Amino acid sequence: MTDQYTFRNPVTAYEQVEPPEQSQPEPGLDSKMMPKADLGEDTYRGTGRLDGRKALITGADSGIGAATAIAFAREGADVVMSYLPEEEEDAARIAELIEKAGRKAVKVPGDLKDSAMCRQLVETAVRELGGLDILVNNAGKQVAQEALGDITDVEFDHTYKTNVYAMFWLTKEALPHLPAGSSIINTTSIQAYSPSETLVDYASTKGAINNFTKGLAQQLAPKGIRVNAVAPGPIWTPLQPSGGQRTQDLPEFGKETPVGRAASRPSSPRRTCSWPQPSPAT
């Protein structure tokens, strides 16, 4: 069986995704993507590293958050899943996979732009899991715009509320419940270091997330709580065809990376066996 421990060439081990032009309304559904995102559902093998842990993951219905939820469950954690109500279809599929791993899945739909909702989410997590020791602030909003003048005040506000304020509200609410040994993980982005001209608002939220993470890590380390950020490069997820990229840019998505591709599904064994692969088009 192929899993994340299989020795493979990372350049050819995963599919070269060349997504056809497509678009979905925000927030986008994994079930409507062509091709589908890779969530590790067929490959991730747990080894008990999170046995008995209690995790709250935002944006757990799809993309990076869903992959995290599946991996955490297979490592032994119970998971509270936050997502938007219109993503129920994606969320139900992930909850099923968590339960199949023998862990508890608690679905809590709601809009994180609302501070009261963030507080309720943490309360629900603590009640349903009997505590909390992992908080993953992963939900995010990304809408590409050609010019600064195209970003409305409302959109700017929504991007900051989703990416930055919700992280603050959730972390503040969760902190009194987190025992020593707990972990807070924030999803930032390559955009924090290398902003695209079309993502000025989004990229600046990721800069804020980095800085927040580093400051809070110093504050909480003496209490035994680790605070880290993960900065992905381009990953094929519903965020991208639902406004995250300009539609015409999708077929080239991720080709600028050193391995010449976005993060995606493992290639079929037949394809990986036929090494060397042709170099990806640039």
Ligand code: NAD
């Ligand atoms: P995704 O669309 O699968 O996940 C984003 C999730 O955010 C959605 O599923 C949704 O549930 C949640 N969300 C958005 N607005 C919300 C709101 N108002 N209330 C509640 N939930 C809300 O896409 P993804 O790429 O997996 O994104 C996850 C994180 O990864 C984001 O923070 C994104 O910025 C970051 N990221 C993605 C990439 C990439 O290339 N896909 C690269 C770097 C960082």
Ligand code: MG
């Ligand atoms: Mg989603």
